[in-house]
Amino acid sequence: MEHTASAHTVLTLENLSIGYTSKKGNAIIASDIQVTLPQGQLVGLIGINGAGKSTLLRTLSGLQNPLSGNCILKQTPIHSIAPEYLAKQLSIVLTGQAISKNLSVLELVSLGRQPYTNWLGTLTETDVHMITEVLEATDTAHIKNKKCYELSDGQLQRVLIARALAQDTSVMILDEPMTHLDLHHKAAILKLLIKIAHEQQKLVLFSTHDIELAIAHCDQLIVLQEGKAIINTPEQLIQDGVFDTLFPSDNVKFDSDSGRFLIG
Numbered sequence: 001m002e003h004t005a006s007a008h009t010v011l012t013l014e015n016l017s018i019g020y021t022s023k024k025g026n027a028i029i030a031s032d033i034q035v036t037l038p039q040g041q042l043v044g045l046i047g048i049n050g051a052g053k054s055t056l057l058r059t060l061s062g063l064q065n066p067l068s069g070n071c072i073l074k075q076t077p078i079h080s081i082a083p084e085y086l087a088k089q090l091s092i093v094l095t096g097q098a099i100s101k102n103l104s105v106l107e108l109v110s111l112g113r114q115p116y117t118n119w120l121g122t123l124t125e126t127d128v129h130m131i132t133e134v135l136e137a138t139d140t141a142h143i144k145n146k147k148c149y150e151l152s153d154g155q156l157q158r159v160l161i162a163r164a165l166a167q168d169t170s171v172m173i174l175d176e177p178m179t180h181l182d183l184h185h186k187a188a189i190l191k192l193l194i195k196i197a198h199e200q201q202k203l204v205l206f207s208t209h210d211i212e213l214a215i216a217h218c219d220q221l222i223v224l225q226e227g228k229a230i231i232n233t234p235e236q237l238i239q240d241g242v243f244d245t246l247f248p249s250d251n252v253k254f255d256s257d258s259g260r261f262l263i264g
């Protein structure tokens, strides 16, 4: 697999180390991360609990500083991009994201257009059209007048995805976007993310514990394991035996023929 940047590269992680700094020193969660991600792909991020998925997504969203190395968006290190410009390039759906739940769904999703509106937040026809589209795409149009505090976890999750879609960025980053969703909405959101990546040529990067779904539907997977990141197509990762060692084998075994994990 080629990891050098090409004309289609939108995100590059260069010698990246991620983790936390405290008075006791650096706690490195993963290091030597070398990844180039092209536009037009759905990329899944997988790894066991505590592997560092959220830490990586927060770092490459610019919300947390790398311990060393760089996250480069197009040509520019993310940590040096002004927030108002970054908001037009990269949207984020994080778990436990702070939002004002007193807003209605429509108001919250409209905020996704903020990077494009004037300082009064006046919506143009294009903005309104876009908001209508993303409400429909995420199956949230029928709850648009509800307050966010009235929503179920799954509804709120879809509303947050709608807001990120309304931002219309070339990179979309989502931390476990399907966690609270029932099977119907899980499939619908996955299909939507595939469509956004492939038809609109965006890079959609999401973390998930639904590894089987990720294997079946992602163009590439980043696997975080024992402080290192491996990136490749699902087929190649299966061939390389990466999933065989993802979980301790006494509980879970990977069946490479079916692409499924068996409990036993």
Ligand SMILES: Nc1ncnc2c1ncn2[C@@H]1O[C@H](COP(=O)(O)OP(=O)(O)OP(=O)(O)O)[C@@H](O)[C@H]1O
Pocket (backbone or CB within 6 Å): 020, 027, 029, 047, 048, 049, 050, 051, 052, 053, 054, 055, 056
């Ligand atoms: N604010 C923090 N300060 C110090 N260490 C942290 C902090 N947040 C997370 N960690 C540690 O970083 C490691 C990676 O956590 P992270 O949340 O990134 O993992 P994850 O792969 O997203 O896990 P999960 O699948 O459980 O959501 C864990 O060991 C965690 O304890």
